[in-house]
Structures are given as structure tokens and as C-alpha cells.
Amino acid sequence: MLAAVFKGNGVLSVEEVPMPEIKNDTDVLIKVRAASICGSDLHILKVPPAQYGAPGTIMGHEFYGEVAEIGSGVTQFEVGDYVVVDNILKCHTCIDCKTGHDNLCQNAKIYGQTLDGGFAQYSVIPEAQLFHMPKEVPSYYAAQTEPLSCVMNGMSKIPATPDKKVLVYGAGPIGLIYTRVLKLYGIKHLAVAEMAPLRREYAEKCGAEFTVDPSKEDLKQVLQERWGGGCDIAIDAVGVGSIFGEAVELLNGGGTMLIVGQNANAVSNVKPATIVRNELTVKGMYCAHNTFPTAIKLLQNEELGLEKFVTNKVELKDILAGIEALRKQEACRVIVYPNGIC
Ligand SMILES: [Zn+2]
Ligand SMILES: [Zn+2]
Missing domain, CATH: 3.40.50.720 (NAD(P)-binding Rossmann-like Domain)
Known part of the structure; x- marks a missing residue:
């Protein structure tokens, strides 16, 4: 499949990589419908980096898609469902996880930064990281669930x-x-x-x-x-x-x-x-798991108007052009479509 892989030192490479596989029985294989490019992605691609990304990782932490395959232990999702990803994988054992601040987990792994993310045709994510996305929500809205969830966390403060x-x-x-x-x-x-x-x-x-x-x-x-x-x-x-x-x-x-x-x-x-x-x-304020449901509800409200600033829709093969446009501040929001514009 095609994926955008972080090589370190500011380099993002669009290349063919092996398909990800379901390894645990609670894993879900997602065919990515759309992803958005975040300011954090630009930070990771700075030299020196302004945010950490592990070299060799598929980037993209704001994404959603269609369930293509499920592990034997998955109970909440079926093939064909649309799902959105909470990109922060918590450890559940650190002081922050144990005291009600698991979004601030000290040992968090992040899809798209330290674990393979959504700038790819497919991604494997554990069920517990997923939320259902209603199918009527437009792709360029659904791809922005994670940042909207962060914003709703900020609004609560x-x-x-x-x-x-x-x-x-x-x-x-x-x-x-x-x-x-x-x-x-x-x-x-x-x-x-x-x-x-x-x-x-x-x-x-x-x-x-x-x-x-x-x-x-x-x-x-x-x-x-x-x-x-x-x-x-x-x-x-x-x-x-x-x-x-x-x-x-x-x-x-x-x-x-x-x-x-x-x-x-x-x-x-x-x-x-x-x-x-x-x-x-x-x-x-940081991202939070518990504001995803609020964000998903809000995405069904047309008055939200997130389409007003979607300036570019690009296929995955053209992601570098999208990143360049953001760097030059000639774009506001770039949505990436790994399996064709939908
Ligand atoms: Zn982000
Ligand atoms: Zn933790």
C-alpha cells in the first residue's frame, strides 16, 4: 500500500510499504477515507524538530476510515462501519492515567508520531481507540474530528x-x-x-x-x-x-x-x-479522549462550517505539495485522501 513515512531530519517519503496486519484480537484494520494535516506534522518535519516523531513511522494522527477487517475479539465494530481514531494510546499505569488525566499519559504512544498513523491506505488500530462516525458526515468534516475534540477540550477550560x-x-x-x-x-x-x-x-x-x-x-x-x-x-x-x-x-x-x-x-x-x-x-490544553463524542455530535451540525477553510483536497501521492502549501501559508486546511477523493 502507499504511505507517507517519516524518515527523520525533516524528510517525509511517499512510498510503497507492506499492508499492516491484525496482530491482536482487538485490532481493527481501517481503510483510511481521509486525514488532515496538522500543525504538529509541520513541527515534526522541522529541522531541528519542534515536536518528536519516530523515524520510520507512518505519519498522520487526524484520520478516519472504514472498517475493512476485525480481530476475533472485537465487539463494538463491524466490517463496513465508519470509525474515527483517538490517536493517543495510554499506558493506564502512570500517575496521570491513574488520577483521571489519562490524556496526559507520561508513557503515551501516538499514532502518526510514534506508532504508524493515517497517511496511508490502511491502518491497524485497537478497538478501544475508535469511535463510530455516522456515514452522513462529510469526509472533510470527519477527518477533522481529532482537532475538533482538542478544541472542545480547550473550550471546557x-x-x-x-x-x-x-x-x-x-x-x-x-x-x-x-x-x-x-x-x-x-x-x-x-x-x-x-x-x-x-x-x-x-x-x-x-x-x-x-x-x-x-x-x-x-x-x-x-x-x-x-x-x-x-x-x-x-x-x-x-x-x-x-x-x-x-x-x-x-x-x-x-x-x-x-x-x-x-x-x-x-x-x-x-x-x-x-x-x-x-x-x-x-x-x-492537550487532546482528550472524552471530548471525541462531543466533537462527533458537533460534526453533525451544519452550522459548524468547518468546510469554510478547507482550501486543499489532495490524494496521498500529492501530500508533499499539501505540506508545502501549509508551510508557505498558502493553505489553511489540507485534507488528504489515501484511497481517492471521497
Ligand atoms: Zn493534530
Ligand atoms: Zn499513562
Whole structure:
């Protein structure tokens, strides 16, 4: 079968590899319908890497597909079902797993990073990692379940009531999913800071009240003019260290900062006194298993509008072109189709 294999040192190779096989009786063989390319994938492909990926691994952690074969012990799924994958395989024995934070498992293995993932025609995943996906959900929605699930986990950590003024940093895929979900939550005052012109355009299409190019405009001044103050919630969906320090200075008293962008090399200069003086709350968020069902329900709501920023649909053989378009910020969301566009 065809797969995109991480070779280390920034190299992703599209090549023929052996078909994966069911090894355990709870394994499920999935014919991948669609996958999306994540900012984390770009981080893994940086030199030096900004996120770890094990060389030799098939990449792709946001994917769904059709059950092609099941192990003898599989009870919840049948051949022909559509399924979406929770990409974090937990150890169930570490302190975080034992104390209700298994999404933060210290020994987690991740499909698409340390275990073979979904940039392939087929993938073998244990039943416990799968959720049913209704067949009527469009492929370019279903492929985005995992990031939407992460966003819903983030939403649970911020007081996103309709009266709040929210600033989102970054109009990449995650920033734009936040933008759409915040709109569904009834947030009217929603600004997006983004340097790439194309992405600002999509942020506006997704319902941002206004966008700002932080390389050209003074964010503090713009917010003051528009909102008569700062923001109540700032979401960093970029992962450049400097944003943390900048954003806390823009928050109103009692405000909340949510850090989403994950970049192992990022460091920041934050004034702790600002956090004290303004009683700010700083939160991080990671992916979570328990928000998948919420995400799957939300995907059945057409108002979600995730199609608004799907800019590219590519076959697996053309994945490198899709990655390049994301790198140059000439694309917002790239969906990859390993078995033909569907
Ligand atoms: Zn991701
Ligand atoms: Zn664990």
C-alpha cells in the first residue's frame, strides 16, 4: 500500500510499504477515507524538530476510515462501519492515567508520531481507540474530528460566554476551528491576529469580527479602539513563545489565557506581576479522549462550517505539495485522501 513515512531530519517519503496486519484480537484494520494535516506534522518535519516523531513511522494522527477487517475479539465494530481514531494510546499505569488525566499519559504512544498513523491506505488500530462516525458526515468534516475534540477540550477550560471579548492568535487550522466553535457559542466580539493575508481572509470568512496583522498593527491600540479595552480571553493557537508574554498584557482584569499551540522549542518572557495585578488565569490544553463524542455530535451540525477553510483536497501521492502549501501559508486546511477523493 502507499504511505507517507517519516524518515527523520525533516524528510517525509511517499512510498510503497507492506499492508499492516491484525496482530491482536482487538485490532481493527481501517481503510483510511481521509486525514488532515496538522500543525504538529509541520513541527515534526522541522529541522531541528519542534515536536518528536519516530523515524520510520507512518505519519498522520487526524484520520478516519472504514472498517475493512476485525480481530476475533472485537465487539463494538463491524466490517463496513465508519470509525474515527483517538490517536493517543495510554499506558493506564502512570500517575496521570491513574488520577483521571489519562490524556496526559507520561508513557503515551501516538499514532502518526510514534506508532504508524493515517497517511496511508490502511491502518491497524485497537478497538478501544475508535469511535463510530455516522456515514452522513462529510469526509472533510470527519477527518477533522481529532482537532475538533482538542478544541472542545480547550473550550471546557475557558469561560466562553457570549458577552466575552475573545482574541485568537493564529488562523491556522486550530485557530479557525476555535473561531467557528466560538461563533457557535454566540461570541460576537472575536478578533483574530494573523500575519498571513490568505489566513486573515479565511478568518473573516469563518466569522471573525475583525482581523489584525500583528506585524503591521499595534494589537493593544486596535483592541482599545474597537473594544474600549483589552480582551477577556486570549487563545494562543500558534505556539510562538513571544505570544504568551504579549497576550497577558492585552487581557482585561480577571481574564483567561489559553495556550494551545505546542512547540517544544518555544520560550517566552512573561511578566508574572501582570498575572498577579490583573488576577489572570493561564491554562494549557492537550487532546482528550472524552471530548471525541462531543466533537462527533458537533460534526453533525451544519452550522459548524468547518468546510469554510478547507482550501486543499489532495490524494496521498500529492501530500508533499499539501505540506508545502501549509508551510508557505498558502493553505489553511489540507485534507488528504489515501484511497481517492471521497
Ligand atoms: Zn493534530
Ligand atoms: Zn499513562
